[in-house]
Amino acid sequence: MKNIIVIKCGGSMIDTLSDDFFIGIKKMQETGFYPVIVHGGGPAINDLLKDLQIQSEFVNGLRKTTHEIMEVVEMVLSGTITNKLVRKFQKHGISSIGITGSDGGLMYAKPKDLETLGLVGEITRVNQKFLTDLLSIGMVPVISPIAIGLNHEDYYNINADTVAGEIAVALNAEKVIFVTDVPGVLKDNEIIEKTTESEILGFIDDGTISGGMIPKVMAAIHSLNSGMKEAMIVSGHKPLLDGVQIKGTTIKKELEAVK
Numbered sequence: 593m594k595n596i597i598v599i600k601c602g603g604s605m606i607d608t609l610s611d612d613f614f615i616g617i618k619k620m621q622e623t624g625f626y627p628v629i630v631h632g633g634g635p636a637i638n639d640l641l642k643d644l645q646i647q648s649e650f651v652n653g654l655r656k657t658t659h660e661i662m663e664v665v666e667m668v669l670s671g672t673i674t675n676k677l678v679r680k681f682q683k684h685g686i687s688s689i690g691i692t693g694s695d696g697g698l699m700y701a702k703p704k705d706l707e708t709l710g711l712v713g714e715i716t717r718v719n720q721k722f723l724t725d726l727l728s729i730g731m732v733p734v735i736s737p738i739a740i741g742l743n744h745e746d747y748y749n750i751n752a753d754t755v756a757g758e759i760a761v762a763l764n765a766e767k768v769i770f771v772t773d774v775p776g777v778l779k780d781n782e783i784i785e786k787t788t789e790s791e792i793l794g795f796i797d798d799g800t801i802s803g804g805m806i807p808k809v810m811a812a813i814h815s816l817n818s819g820m821k822e823a824m825i826v827s828g829h830k831p832l833l834d835g836v837q838i839k840g841t842t843i844k845k846e847l848e849a850v851k
């Protein structure tokens with residue numbers, strides 16, 4: 593299937609997504625594109641863990657996930673957040689369906705590093721036909737980043753940026769758009785409108801890109817290396833589309849970018 597656009601909505605702005613964001617998604621559908629949503633929810637997980645007085649720590653940007661934490665992660669991501677987003681899509685007249693890794697065998701995973709990270713997963717398989725079947729009946733899939741274990745009992749917490757990159761690769765998507773709380777990749781408070789893989793790696797090295805921006809650009813690079821044309825990082829507080837243009841940072845492979 594052509595014209596698939598994977599859009600990752602960060603937990604940093606799910607509660608404050610503008611109406612224009614949803615209008616933009618509808619416009620995409622009307623112009624022949626097929627949006628697929630992957631959502632995060634890190635801040636909401638932090639809030640519930642705090643209320644429950646459960647300590648959690650991050651190792652290289654990934655939440656070390658014990659069994660106790662995993663229950664909270666699933667409750668927040670596949671319960672509260674997926675449903676909140678689906679209601680917003682429905683409110684804007686967009687047919688959407690909330691799904692997680694176990695639905696239709698969407699995403700299988702194995703532990704990334706059981707000893708250090710606990711139940712953080714690494715995706716091993718994506719059921720792309722299940723997604724394209726949903727797209728072919730006009731649905732917008734809203735994906736929670738939890739994958740199922742090969743034994744159909746275990747389940748794993750996966751960074752939502754990583755899931756967006758893997759879903760984009762599995763679907764052979766046109767592009768992946770990371771919607772977050774900043775207008776793009778910033779350097780000295782200015783948006784970098786166009787950049788390339790090697791420049792990005794330099795920005796990570798010199799500290800220009802840090803924290804939550806790292807998994808986004810790394811997922812973007814992974815997708816570009818698997819054949820996708822471009823990845824974008826944009827703000828959820830502004831309209832997604834300016835006419836038919838998307839405003840933010842565009843990341844391309846080296847050679848294409850200098851053309």
Ligand SMILES: Nc1ncnc2c1ncn2[C@@H]1O[C@H](COP(=O)(O)OP(=O)(O)O)[C@@H](O)[C@H]1O
Pocket residue numbers: 601602603604605632634771772773774776777778779800801802803804805806
């Ligand atoms: N160079 C950069 N440009 C923009 N944001 C950056 C940069 N480096 C680090 N960041 C941080 O990345 C954050 C976005 O990541 P994150 O908080 O994980 O968002 P989300 O929940 O949308 O995934 C920004 O709010 C900002 O603090």
Ligand SMILES: CC(=O)N[C@@H](CCC(=O)OP(=O)(O)O)C(=O)O
Pocket residue numbers: 601602603604631632633634635637653654655665712737749750751752753804
């Ligand atoms: C393994 C891991 O760190 N998983 C993330 C999943 C949610 C997420 O990625 O949310 P954002 O997009 O809002 O950051 C977590 O537990 O916070």
